[in-house]
Amino acid sequence: MLIVGFTAALVASGCNSEREGEGGTAGTPAKGFAADALIGVALPSKTSENWVLAGDLFTNGLKAAGFQSDVQYAGASTTVADQQAQIVAMVTKGAKVIVIGATDAAQLSTQVAQAKQAGTVVIAYDRLITNTKDVDYYIAFDNFKVGQLQGQALLDGMKAKKPTGPWTIELFSGSPDDNNSGVFFNGAMDVLKPAIDKGDVVVGSGQTDVKQTATQGWKAENAQSRMDALLTSTYSSKTLDGVLSPNDTLARAIITSVKGAGKPIPVVTGQDSEVESVKSIVAGEQYSTINKDTRKLVAETIKMVKTLQTGAAPEVNDTKSYDNGVKVVPAYLLAPVIVTKDNAATAYADDPKLAPLTK
Ligand code: BGC
Numbered sequence: 001m002l003i004v005g006f007t008a009a010l011v012a013s014g015c016n017s018e019r020e021g022e023g024g025t026a027g028t029p030a031k032g033f034a035a036d037a038l039i040g041v042a043l044p045s046k047t048s049e050n051w052v053l054a055g056d057l058f059t060n061g062l063k064a065a066g067f068q069s070d071v072q073y074a075g076a077s078t079t080v081a082d083q084q085a086q087i088v089a090m091v092t093k094g095a096k097v098i099v100i101g102a103t104d105a106a107q108l109s110t111q112v113a114q115a116k117q118a119g120t121v122v123i124a125y126d127r128l129i130t131n132t133k134d135v136d137y138y139i140a141f142d143n144f145k146v147g148q149l150q151g152q153a154l155l156d157g158m159k160a161k162k163p164t165g166p167w168t169i170e171l172f173s174g175s176p177d178d179n180n181s182g183v184f185f186n187g188a189m190d191v192l193k194p195a196i197d198k199g200d201v202v203v204g205s206g207q208t209d210v211k212q213t214a215t216q217g218w219k220a221e222n223a224q225s226r227m228d229a230l231l232t233s234t235y236s237s238k239t240l241d242g243v244l245s246p247n248d249t250l251a252r253a254i255i256t257s258v259k260g261a262g263k264p265i266p267v268v269t270g271q272d273s274e275v276e277s278v279k280s281i282v283a284g285e286q287y288s289t290i291n292k293d294t295r296k297l298v299a300e301t302i303k304m305v306k307t308l309q310t311g312a313a314p315e316v317n318d319t320k321s322y323d324n325g326v327k328v329v330p331a332y333l334l335a336p337v338i339v340t341k342d343n344a345a346t347a348y349a350d351d352p353k354l355a356p357l358t359k
Contacts, residue, residue, distance in 0.1 A: 031311050032308070032309055032310050032311030032312075033096040033308075033309055034096075034309075035066050035067075035309060036066055036067060036068060037067060037068065037094075037095075037096040037097075037309065038067070038068045038069070038070060038090075038093055038094055038095045038096065039062050039067045039068070039069050039070075039095060039096065039097050039098075039099070039305055040069075040070045040071075040072075040086075040087070040090030040091075040093075040095035040097070040098040040099065040120075041055075041058045041062075041069065041070070041071040041072070041098075041099045041100075041125075042072050042074075042083055042086045042087050042090065042098060042099070042100045042101070043055055043071070043072065043073045043074070043101045043125075044073070044074050044079060044083070044101050044102065044103040044127070044178075045073060045074045045075060045076050045079050045103065046073060046076075047175075047217065047218040047219070047249065048218065048247055048248065048249050048272050048274065049248075049272060049274040049275065050126075050272050050274075050292065050294045051073070051101065053294040053295075054101070054125075054126075054294050054297070054298055055071050055073060057294060057295060057298040057299075058071050058099070058298055058301075058302075059071050061298055061299065061302045062302060062305070065302055065305070065306055067305070067309075070089075070090055070093065070095065072086040072090075074086070074103045079103040079104070079217075080103055080104045080107045080177075082103075083100075083102070083103045083104075083108070084107070084108065084110070084111050087100065087108065087111040087112070087114075087115065088111055088114060090115075090120075091111075091114050091115050091118050091120055094118075095115075095120055096119075096120060096121065096308075096309075097120065097121045097122075097123060097305050097308055098112075098115055098120055098121070098122055098123070099123045099125045099301055099305070100112075100122065100123070100124055100125060100129060101125045101126050101127055102124065102127045102128070102129050102178075102179070103177070103178075104177040104178075105127060105128060105129055105130040105177065105178060105179035106130045106131050106177070106179075107177075108129050108132070109129075109131055109132040109134070112129060112132050112134040112135055113132065113134050115134065116134040121136050121137075121308055122134060122135045122136050122137075123135075123136060123137045123138070123139060123301065123304060123305075124137070124138045124139070124140075124329065125139055125140070125297075125301055126139075126140045126141075126180070126297065127140070127178055127179055127180050128140075128179045128180075128322055128324055128329065129179075129324065130179055130324040130325050130326075131324065131325045131326060132324065132326055133326045133327050135324065135329055136329075136330075137304065137314060137316065137329065137330055137331070137332065138322050138329040138330070138331040138332070139297065139300060139301050139304060139331065139332045139333075140180075140297070140331065140333060140334070141290075141292040141297065141333065141334045141335070141336045142333045142334070142335060142336060143180050143183040143184060143187065144183050144184075144186065144187040144190075144321075145187060145335070145336055146183075146184055146187060146271060146290050146292070146336045147183060147184040147185060147186060147187020147188040147189075147190070147191075147246075148187040148188065148190055148191050149187075149290060149336060149338040150184065150187070150188045150244060150245075150246070150269040150270075150271065150288070150290070150338075151187065151188035151189065151190065151191030151192045151244065152191050152338070153267075153269050153287065153288035153338055153340065154169065154188075154192065154242045154243075154244055154267060154269050154287075154288075155167075155191065155192070155195060155201070157242065157267035157269075157287040157288065157340070158241045158242045158267050161241070161267060162241060165200040165201065166199060166200055166201065166202050167200065167201050167202070167241040167242060168201075168202050168203075168204040168238060168239060168240055168241050168242075169192075169201055169202070169203055169204070169240070169241060169242040169243060169244065169266075170203065170204060170205060170207070170227075170230055170240065170242075170243050170244070171185075171188075171203060171207065171208060171213045171243075171244045172213055172215060172223055172226070172227075172243065172244060172245050172246060172250055172254065173185040173210060173213040173214050173215065173246055174214070174215055174218050174246045174247065174250075175214065175215060175216055175217050175218045176210065176214045176216070178218065179324075181214070181246065182210075184246045184271075185210070185213070185246070188244055188246075192244070204230075204234045204235065204238060204240060205230050205233065205234045207230075215246075215250055218247065218249065218250070220249050220250060220252070220253035221253070223245070223249075223250040223253040223254055223257075224253040224254070224256055224257045225257075227243075227253070227254045227257035227258065228257050228260070228261070231257065231258065231261045231263065232261075235261075235263065239264075240258070240263065240266045241266055241267065242266050242267040242268070242269075243266050243267070243268045243269070244269055245268050245269050245270055246269075246271060247270055247271040247272050248270040248271060248272045248273070248274040248276070248277035248286070248289055249272075249274065250270075251268045251269065251270035251277060251280075251286050251289075252270075252276060252277060252280065252286065254268055255268055255280070255285055255286060265285055267287040268285075268286050268287055269287060269288050269289075270286055270287075270288060270289040270290070271289060271290040271292070272289065272290065272292065273289050273290070273291045273292070273293075273339065273348070273351075273354060274289070275353070275354070275357070277289050278339075278344065278348070278354050278357045278358070279357055281339070281340065281341050281344060282341060282344060282357060282358060284341065287340060288338055288339060288340045289339050290336050290337065290338060290339065291336065291337040291338075291339050291347050291348070292334070292336050293351070296334060297334060300332060300334065304332065314332070315332060316330040316331055316332050317331070317332055317333060318330070318331040318332070318333050319331070321333075344357075344358040345358040345359070
């Protein structure tokens with residue numbers, strides 16, 4: 001059994017466009033609110049570039065849409081308590097919608113219950129909030145698809161380098177308190193497990209349990225020290241062909257570790273299209289990343305807020321995949337794009353920050 005520990009959150013690939021019933025889910029006010037109302041945005045700590053980008057985009061975008069905004073990040077260490085307090089403060093200040101990128105998926109039920117009580121709409125942003133009925137909408141890139149794309153990129157990259165297997169890999173997953181970590185891992189395993197079962201792909205260390213693959217807090221230093229340990233325990237004579245990394249921050253930490261040990265760089269996956277990783281891909285080091293354009297995700301979220309402001313029900317395109325343990329949360333999912341050196345120029349053509357890096 002490879003997929004252990006993480007809650008399976010299987011996302012069906014088909015996205016039928018459908019509309020929520022008038023008024024949205026139970027408890028969602030259908031009345032709308034003032035065009036200059038306060039909108040709260042509670043983001044996790046800045047564990048990757050996407051969160052840094054999101055904060056600025058929300059502040060500017062909500063202002064441009066005529067709203068007042070309160071955009072907060074959880075601190076670096078007391079993340080859960082920080083975020084809980086920030087959400088309560090937003091409710092107290094009368095926020096009409098609170099957009100939440102959860103620092104810990106399962107630790108917000110009391111705070112979102114308070115929000116609901118006050119008639120505030122709760123939107124889970126990028127990361128699902130679990131174990132509560134009090135989350136109205138989920139907006140994200142299709143995270144199971146992200147995992148599948150990472151698994152496929154790992155296989156493709158290894159085949160391109162060494163046409164015949166078996167290939168030896170290691171698996172890394174994200175922080176266990178982030179619901180996305182399990183979704184990414186399950187998506188990747190959906191692609192990798194058949195190859196592992198056939199013996200085409202071998203996990204060199206045998207570490208496939210989530211307790212072993214997890215990276216607490218999505219911290220680079222935790223991934224780097226685990227990779228250091230793996231290289232010492234397993235790869236003194238064996239070749240490491242590939243590493244499943246759930247995001248770019250961890251991918252670069254893994255590459256740093258391998259370089260430090262004087263080993264050839266394996267095929268390493270990633271996610272987020274961080275500047276340093278795009279440079280690394282173009283330089284032929286990191287193999288892949290995922291483009292989940294934060295500009296688009298924030299723009300769609302603000303569109304959702306504007307629709308709620310008018311009193312109408314926002315558009316969703318998935319009403320069956322994101323079961324948070326208490327209910328299936330109506331979701332608006334965007335499509336992630338895999339990026340390697342081959343398609344980087346096309347993938348970032350409309351991104352003024354990343355496009356120049358691909359020239
Ligand atoms: C996001 C990723 C990000 C990770 C660490 C996840 O929930 O979906 O894009 O790399 O958090 O910040």
